[in-house]
Amino acid sequence: MKGKIIKGIGGFYYVKTSEGLIECKARGKFRHKDMKPMVGDDVEIEVSNGKGVIEEIFERKSQLIRPTVANVTQAFVVFAVKNPDINFDLLNRFLILCEHNNIEAIVCLNKVDLVSEEEKVAIKQKIVDIGYEVLYINAKKGIGVEKLREKLDNNETVLCGPSGAGKSTLINTLTEKYHMETGEVSEKIGRGKHTTRHSELIDVVGGYIVDTPGFSTLEVNFIEKEDLRYSFPEFEEYNNLCKFRGCLHYKEPNCAVKKAVEEGKINKYRYDFYIRTLEEKMDGRKY
Numbered sequence: 001m002k003g004k005i006i007k008g009i010g011g012f013y014y015v016k017t018s019e020g021l022i023e024c025k026a027r028g029k030f031r032h033k034d035m036k037p038m039v040g041d042d043v044e045i046e047v048s049n050g051k052g053v054i055e056e057i058f059e060r061k062s063q064l065i066r067p068t069v070a071n072v073t074q075a076f077v078v079f080a081v082k083n084p085d086i087n088f089d090l091l092n093r094f095l096i097l098c099e100h101n102n103i104e105a106i107v108c109l110n111k112v113d114l115v116s117e118e119e120k121v122a123i124k125q126k127i128v129d130i131g132y133e134v135l136y137i138n139a140k141k142g143i144g145v146e147k148l149r150e151k152l153d154n155n156e157t158v159l160c161g162p163s164g165a166g167k168s169t170l171i172n173t174l175t176e177k178y179h180m181e182t183g184e185v186s187e188k189i190g191r192g193k194h195t196t197r198h199s200e201l202i203d204v205v206g207g208y209i210v211d212t213p214g215f216s217t218l219e220v221n222f223i224e225k226e227d228l229r230y231s232f233p234e235f236e237e238y239n240n241l242c243k244f245r246g247c248l249h250y251k252e253p254n255c256a257v258k259k260a261v262e263e264g265k266i267n268k269y270r271y272d273f274y275i276r277t278l279e280e281k282m283d284g285r286k287y
Helices: 088-100 117-128 145-152 167-175 184-189 256-262 268-283
Strands: 002-009 012-017 020-026 042-048 051-057 074-080 104-110 133-136 156-160 201-204 207-210
Touching: 002 201, 012 042, 012 051, 020 042, 074 088, 074 167, 088 104, 088 156, 088 268, 104 117, 104 145, 117 133, 145 167, 145 207, 156 167, 167 201, 167 207, 256 268
Parallel strands: 020 051, 074 104, 074 156, 104 133, 156 207
Antiparallel strands: 002 012, 002 042, 012 020, 042 051, 201 207
């Protein structure tokens, strides 16, 4: 029987199947392969007397470490436009992590009622110019939430963004319940409310939301300096046009990316952010 792991606690995995939610253990062979099942994994299980054993873990489309979850396909990157003011360097950190993990990012600008129409347009344009979709929302009032709900279908979605941006409120609004109250899962497990140390998938509108809001680390040290350029989608059409193969778009001559920046085809602020991040990596500094 095939299914998806939607929660894991203490060596037990709760797999959603066409027959309902089944508590499973993992075969010992996964320990020998140094491959531990993760929430979000698509698996094949064998069921006996209402209990299951995970026999196979299918290939993962993506894998996040914090939160620990597999097969996330999209991220709602939630930032308040005011209280606190939007930090574009921080936003770019989240976008890099999404690109590196092959996760489609949609930028959700929360608390839009706190800024003027002109400010809204200016902020949105700055993000649209680098190739990302932007949606205005007010998580508490439900403004813009229906557009987000439409995007949940056939996706496994994580919410990320800085503290105070409204991620938990948005999760509650999207799921129309407090995400800590996990309904069928809590009832099946019989262990009360879980802590947010454990990732869990909430079944919504033909897709899933990861209930642990956001990435808990924004370090990009694990990305090799040679690979950083691939986390900037606006560089893509220029990466292979430089004079030198493997050009880092830094101090090399005849660089197509630097030329595109000079011609206004690539946002200079984003390029400057790329250089600062590249230099951090070269110096071994942490963010």
